Amino acid sequence: MKVKRKAVILSSGGIDSTTAMAVARDEGFELYSLSFDYGQRHAVELEAAGRVAEALGARRHLVIRIDLRAIGGSALTTDIAVPHGRSEQELASGIPVTYVPARNTVFLSYALAWAEVLEASDIFIGVNAVDYSGYPDCRPEYIQAFETMANLATKAAVEGKRRIAIRTPLIHMTKAEIIRKGTELGINFQLTHSCYDPDTQGRACGDCDSCLLRKKGFREADIPDPTIYGV
Numbered sequence: 001m002k003v004k005r006k007a008v009i010l011s012s013g014g015i016d017s018t019t020a021m022a023v024a025r026d027e028g029f030e031l032y033s034l035s036f037d038y039g040q041r042h043a044v045e046l047e048a049a050g051r052v053a054e055a056l057g058a059r060r061h062l063v064i065r066i067d068l069r070a071i072g073g074s075a076l077t078t079d080i081a082v083p084h085g086r087s088e089q090e091l092a093s094g095i096p097v098t099y100v101p102a103r104n105t106v107f108l109s110y111a112l113a114w115a116e117v118l119e120a121s122d123i124f125i126g127v128n129a130v131d132y133s134g135y136p137d138c139r140p141e142y143i144q145a146f147e148t149m150a151n152l153a154t155k156a157a158v159e160g161k162r163r164i165a166i167r168t169p170l171i172h173m174t175k176a177e178i179i180r181k182g183t184e185l186g187i188n189f190q191l192t193h194s195c196y197d198p199d200t201q202g203r204a205c206g207d208c209d210s211c212l213l214r215k216k217g218f219r220e221a222d223i224p225d226p227t228i229y230g231v
């Protein structure tokens, strides 16, 4: 039997990382899902990541605990209020308070370490530079720089055994295109969670930046939004 190639997929339980995982599955990779309990406001996203890993048949789903709350600096890791009801123009300008300092660098570094142990050469991350929140660590030049670093930093790469590829299948797609792609690949987006500020029952608020992008994506894709919004 042919041994399947392995991929590490960073999973937040949201639309983008779930679609990235479905792309990896479609390419025939054995899936190793990686999530972080980093001190984010709500556990619902970790529950979503667990559901997604199970639904997509991940070989393993690893949750690593790191305390970014000790560092703070973001509305997701401190008591800074999450913005609600911002206009499209506001969404498109500047880096919002929901930016978590260096988060993707921290996450990709863990993914790189796990990939080296698994002997995986592909790391999937669902970053997107079109319908995104303005975070600097979602841009192509950042990903390229991380990949260059990864191939200088790991034993397997330096010994010439394995090059690491940071795979960003969604980077040039709109949210609507991502939703269409995920739907084609059989994802039930009801499993996913995007909201930065859910209620105590885990229901999405409907008007934080992440909810607004999600709603716009479903609307533009002309696919019914399965999300349950609170009141």
Ligand SMILES: [Zn+2]
Pocket (backbone or CB within 6 Å): 194, 195, 196, 197, 198, 204, 205, 206, 207, 208, 209, 210, 211, 212
């Ligand atoms: Zn929300």
